[in-house]
Structures are given as C-alpha cells and as structure tokens.
Amino acid sequence: MSSPTIPEEILEAFQKQFGFALLIKGTAGTGKTTLALEILSRAKNPIYISTRVSPEFLYEQFPWVADFLNPSNIYDATQTYFPTITQTQTQRFKVFKYSDVPNFIEIIFEHFQGVEEPTIVIDSWNAVIGYRLPQDVQEEKFSNLITELVRKTNIKLVLVAENPEISFLDYLVDGVIITHDLRVENRRARVMELLKMRSIPIKQPYYTYTLDSGRFKLFPLYKFQFPSILLKPEPLPDPHKDFISTGILDLDTVFGGGLRKGSVYLFEVAHGVGDGYLNFIIPLFTNQLNSGRGVILILPEGYSAKSFNLVQENFVDREQFLKQFISFERLNESQKPEEKSYIQPLNNRIDITFQQIWEKAKNLKNNNFGPIVYFLGLDKLENTYEEMEIIRALSDHMAHIKGSEGDITVILAREGQNLIDKISHMADNHWKVRLLNKALVIYGVQPESEFWLVANDTSRGYVSLNLTPVV
C-alpha cells in the first residue's frame, strides 16, 4: 500500500462543502510550500499566489506541479522592484499587483468569486502582511477579514506563514499545522503537528514525514500486514558475490548491498513495534529458501515454526521448506511426524544446542544448501540459558561463522534486553527498528545511518517493504 502524501484530517477538511482556512507555518526548509502544493494537487480549481518566489522558480523547484497547476492559475505577487526577465515569461503568468493589504483582499474576492470551488494558496502570508500595511490599520483586522472572506465565499484557503510563533491568525483560521525539523537520537526527524482542525476530529496529532524527491510524504500508523492475495515471490538475486540479498530491494540498498557474508547483524526492536519487524525477517528467510539455501532459527519468544504457516504455504515450495528450514524450539507438545524433520528441541545446555546447530548447518551445506542464514532470538536465549553462557556460546558461534565461507547470523533482540550492549560490541552491524510518531523507522547504530521510513508494499502478493529516507 502506498503512503498518503497528506493527513486524512486535511483531506476531510478540504472535501467539506464549506470554506476552510488552513494556516501552515514552520521555520525555513521544513516543507511548508511542498505541503501546500500537495494540497493543491488534489483541488478541483487550484490557484497559487506566490508572494515570495517567482512562478518560474516554482516550476523549476517542483516540476511535478506542472501536472495540475497551469501557468494561468499561478499569480506572481512578488511585487518585485525588478521587471520580469523575458516577455515570454510575463505572458505565461498573471501578475498580481496590489497597492496594500486591503487591496490584496479585494482583488482576491473579485478574481475568484466566480470560480467553482477554488482552493487558493497564498505563499506567504507574512509577505502580504509585511507589504504596505497601512500604518493606521492593525494586522489583526486584515487577518480577520481574510478568514471572513473564506466563510462568506466558501473558498478553501491555505496561508503559508514563515513565523512558527502563535499569532492572532491562529485563533481565526480553521486549521493550524506546524512543520518541524527536529533531531531525534542525533538524526533528522521531520514532524508535522496538527494543532487545530475545526470540526474535524484529529486522529493523530503528530505525523512523521519526509521531503524525499521534492515531495511531501507522510507516514501514518504502521501496522504489519500481509497482502490480501498471497503469491510466491521470485528469489531476489544477491547484489554482489560477497553479499546475500535481504529479500527486499530497498533494504539491500540501505545495507550497502545486502547482508555481508561471514557477518553478524544485531537487529534491535524498540518497544511498541510489535510484529512490525517480521516484515524484515519474512522476506529474508523466504528469499534464502527460494534461492536454494538453508535457514536455521531460534525464533523470538511468542513464535514457532507454526507461526509461519502462511509463509510456508504460500511463499516457498513445501519441498524446499522441509529440506532447508530448521527451527530449534522448546517443545511443549507432541510433534507431528513431518514436523520432526524441521523442528528440533532446544537442549538444556546452550553449548550442546549450538553444536547441534552447526551439525545441521554442515548437513545442509553437504546438500548444497549453503551459505546458511541463522536467526537467533535473544529473548528466547535469555529465558532459557544463563547470560554468561549465552555470551560464550555466541562468541564461539561468531568465530564459527567467520570461518564458514559466507554464513550470516541475524540476532533479533528487543530493546532493554540485558545482553544488547555486549552483543552490539561483538556484532559487525547493529540496526534498530523503532516507532517515530507511530511510523516505523529503521536506522543504523553501527554503521551509523539516518532514519529510513518503512512502508508495507502489498502490491506484489508477498511481504515486502519500501524504505524512504527522512530528508
């Protein structure tokens, strides 16, 4: 499912029959104009009044605007002292000259009262107010006038303001949005704040967004999701001879070419993510099996091989699954005969468990199912064995895979587990998955990376993801 570009709350407000005045404010570079243009892109009659930048610059900076905004609907209200560069350009755009602010409002009223359902962006309102406001007239009066105009004429108005402080205008308009550029864990996090939306319930007051590729794209509540129709994926080829594909094209790119052979990856999942991290794990082991290679798992608490019935029934061949998949589990119930081939009991001693794991890996490799990917759920190890024993066993395992000609270990840990710091020092890579205003992000702790926003891709019939950088 592709991510929406603007919040549901704004869509609802702009679909109403009555006028609506929305104020978008934030510091420079937070995407106010981009958001305003995204809103315009959905309007029946979009009109853009530019008081800051020339219309030429608008097309140059946002080429996608040409798809919905004709030059005849762009008004150059820059009030520049210099003439426009060429005659051709002046003919393309309407020049919006006004003598002062009351005159500006008057012209808007006259120009657009006959237009059906106009949505007008004034970018920026500060520039209008700052331009020749009569000395005897207060700013509040004209802010009041413009919002009254909205109500009387049922137009949709978007005012872009450069000052994020609360002003008189905040009380007059119907909606107020603030765009923030923050630092979270030393990484850029763009957050949109829905401060007020008159008569529209605010379901989510904060949204994480990105300005990737010059578009405003927000990421709402993340929920793990299978596609409605399940199809077997074609295996994704390894990007390089020294790497194994993660089964997700975007993740291969973020990881610098997939998972490096002979490496250990610590995958830490923060509180609240729930099943969200399965979207990374399922494609990896599916791709590994479909590529004719082996997978050995000690799954995290709460999961067993049976938890992945949908995966084994739909995304891989049953025959491949039985030959190449081995899960070590605490066995509390009797096994079906066929399960004995791929579900092995966890031994009470961790050293014996790992010897059995390596033995199984050797057998898989003898049958040409190498290199192997191991998934180890740290919570299950912590709940089964002593901490010092785990560290020793994992050290031995890491030494084992370094000499294994390309095996990879993925350790799955939950934030707050006792052994994370120690394992982070032992692992070659440490990636973390967390929520940012309910959106799912992944980022590198080692090597360090910016946030990447995660969206389900259910368009292919199997579990996959799209990753977008927060820029």
Place this chain on the structure above:
Amino acid sequence: MIMASSVKILVVDDEPDTVLLAKRLLEMEGFHVITAYDGEEALHQVYAEHPRIMLLDIKLPKKDGYEVCKEIKSKQSVKDTIIIMFTAKIFDTDREKGLEMGTDYYITKPFSGKDLISLINTILKK
C-alpha cells in the same frame, strides 16, 4: 471446456493493491478482468458489462458488499452473476449475512492466489 478468455470477471475492492493483484493473477490465467473500487461503480459495471463472476469485498465506499450483493440478486437481468465475497472478517455473522444476501461463495483475506484460481475453475466446471 470453457475458454478462460470468454469469462469476464469483475474485481471489486477499495484497496488498489488488492484489485491490481487480483487483476494480474486472473489475467495470467487468461480471464477477462474488469474492476471497480466502490459499491456504486461495481453495480454500474455489473449492469454494463454482465460479468460471469464477481469478486466482491464487503467493506466498500458508497455501498457496501452486502447491499451490492442484495441488489444484484434481486434483479432479473444480472441475478445469475456468481458472487465470491472476500473479506478480512472471519466472523460467522458476516458469513451468514452474506449468504442471506445471496452470496454464492466466501473467501477470507489473506488468501492464496492458487486457492482463488482453483475456486474459480471449480465454479466454471459446475
């Protein structure tokens, strides 16, 4: 033996990914596929195109799957349309309500592409 290309199937769901997936899957099997994204559009397609089979989601904008099903089954000209209702809901009440409205078959999301094709082929052989 029925030629798949002679069988017109209408896929109705408000999730574009589901519609596109179903369309791709069914077209690969040779069926002629038409689509709709809400209840009203679905009814329009049924009257205009007379599909043999309809894959219908319950939760739809404008008119839900039950209403669409009820109307189709009450109209002489289109009542023979075979309706496969697909839904994320698994409660018996939904199934019962669907059957009351005239649904012919049920399939619960997520479902396997192979199972859907197999169900359609079984229906066509009857």
